[in-house]
Amino acid sequence: MSDSTDRPARPEDIDEICGSLPETELGTSWGDRPTWKVPRGEKGKGFVLYRMPHKTAVDPETGEMYDDVVVVHTPTEVEKNALVADESTPFFTIDHFKGYSAVLVRQSRLGEISRQELVEVITDAWAAKAPKKLVREHLGE
Numbered sequence: 001m002s003d004s005t006d007r008p009a010r011p012e013d014i015d016e017i018c019g020s021l022p023e024t025e026l027g028t029s030w031g032d033r034p035t036w037k038v039p040r041g042e043k044g045k046g047f048v049l050y051r052m053p054h055k056t057a058v059d060p061e062t063g064e065m066y067d068d069v070v071v072v073h074t075p076t077e078v079e080k081n082a083l084v085a086d087e088s089t090p091f092f093t094i095d096h097f098k099g100y101s102a103v104l105v106r107q108s109r110l111g112e113i114s115r116q117e118l119v120e121v122i123t124d125a126w127a128a129k130a131p132k133k134l135v136r137e138h139l140g141e
Contacts, residue, residue, distance in 0.1 A: 006114050006115070006116060007114065007115055008110070008111035008112075008113070008114060008115070009110040009111060009113050009114060009115045009117065009118040010110060010111065010115075011068070011107035011108075011110055013110070013115050013118055014048065014070060014107070014110075014118070014122070015036075017118060017119050017122045017123075018036040018047075018048055018122060018126070019036075021038065021122075021123065021126045021130075021138070022038075022130075022134055022137070022138050023038050023039040023040055023130065023131075023134055024036055024037065024038045024039075024040070024126065025037055025038075025040040025041075025044060027044060027046075029046045029049060030049065030052075033049055033050055033051065033052060034049070034050045035048070035049045035050070036048040036049075037129075038126055038129050038130040038131075038134070039130065039131060039134065045129040046073070046129070047072070047073045047122075047125040047126050047128065047129040047130075048070060048071070048072050048073070048122060048125060049070070049071040050069075050070055050071075051069040051070065051071050051104070053065040053066060053067045053069075054096075056094050056095065056096040057069050057094050057096075057104065066106055068106050068107040068108050069104050069105070069106055069107075070104070070105050070106075070107060071097075071102050071103075071104055072091075072102060072103050072104075072105060072121055072122060072125050073101060073102050073125040073128055073129060074101045074102055074103055074121075074124065074125065074128070075101065075124055075125075075127070075128040076101055077099075077101055079101070079124065080093065080101050080102065080103055083103045083121065084103060088112075089112065089113055089117070090105050090106060090109035090110065090112045090113065091103040091104065091105050091121075092104050092105070101128070103121075123139075127139060
């Protein structure tokens with residue numbers, strides 16, 4: 001089986017990666033938005049959210065609302081700013097998320113990063129929201 005970690009990331013990788021992490025489930029938040037949460041059940045905290053098209057995230061050329069935005073939690077503002085500042089990645093932020101540790105990415109632009117980079121960003125999001133004991137068991141100290 002070939003190693004697929006260095007191929008470009010695809011939209012379907014999001015659910016594959018989220019679903020492969022311990023104690024995750026696809027639920028909803030912000031009303032009815034599909035949201036990956038950890039741990040499963042009532043105490044679950046969202047770490048990846050499929051955002052509804054909104055006037056706060058639009059194509060600068062056409063003014064059309066983006067309809068494929070995913071919100072990925074970041075451990076801190078430092079990681080958020082590093083991802084957003086890196087011109088080689090498709091991650092961005094908007095005023096609506098000022099002061100909130102999360103980046104946005106359009107599914108149509110995921111191919112600009114490798115699947116492995118997406119794994120790292122999503123695993124960091126999971127680790128920031130998962131119970132500390134679970135993180136230690138999965139990732140070590």
